[in-house]
Amino acid sequence: MGEATGRQYASKWVKTAALLSHPAIAPHIPPTRMYNESNLKSMLAIHGMVVIKPVRGAGGHGVIKVSKQDGRYAVSHYHDRRFYDTFGAMTAALTRMKRKRPYLIQKGIQLATISGRPIDYRVKYVKEGTGWSCRAMVGRLAKEGLFVTNLCRGGTQMPAAEGIRRSLTTAMVKSKKREMRKLTSLSTQVLETRLPGIGQLGFDYGLDKHGKIWIFEVNTRPQ
Ligand SMILES: Nc1ncnc2c1ncn2[C@@H]1O[C@H](COP(=O)(O)OP(=O)(O)O)[C@@H](O)[C@H]1O
Ligand SMILES: [Mg+2]
Secondary structure, X not given: OOOOOOOOOOOHHHHXXXXXXXXXXXXXXXXXXXXXXXXXXXXXXXXXXXXXXEOOOOOOOOOEEEEEEOOEEEEEEOOEEEEXXXXXXHHHHHHHHHOOOOEEEEEOOOEOEEOOEEEEEEEEEEEEOOEEEEEEEEEEEOOOOOOOOOHHHOOEEEEHHHHHHHHOOOOHHHHHHHHHHHHHHHHHHHHHHHOOOOOEEEEEEXXXXXXXXXXXXXXXXXX
């Protein structure tokens, strides 16, 4: 199948639900719910930090981080970081930022960092004939001051091995790369049965401070 072909499935909710159906993949998906104020309240109470993102989004556009610290709420959106004293004031601000688009809420993962900047990983997987192969595995380091790592938001690319070594340990390089490849292959099997016609996939993986792997999203027409 050619580079630009393959169907696109935009809904992060549909793709996340598909992956959650597999017992070996589900532990790698951050708890996720549809956005509404009661889900936000309970997820903040449980996780302390959440990321809210458009159900049909790309390029880190409109992705917002909310955390509860010392009874206040901190909201990060692009380069902007603001504090709100009440839940009501915070959600009023979110309502303006969301601009009526459907959003989902995800547990915020404390990513491993390099010089304080979060790093995550993109694995590109391409179908050739009937089999799939891994085309690239790269680290993406967030631009200073941002929590999103997207290259179009100023993120910097580096080899995955370098990213793992500098943000975690040299000892984790081989095992984490292998684990990401295994999760990619298993997730692709699951997605292929649910989303017919896919031909290339871009997996966004986070490695948290303990090295645990999290799947943030799967793109069906990766850049
Ligand atoms: N649950 C999360 N915890 C921490 N950071 C996240 C989380 N979800 C997304 N991010 C950050 O935001 C970026 C964009 O989110 P992503 O789900 O990939 O949406 P997009 O389609 O906009 O790329 C990710 O690459 C990652 O840096
Ligand atoms: Mg992404």
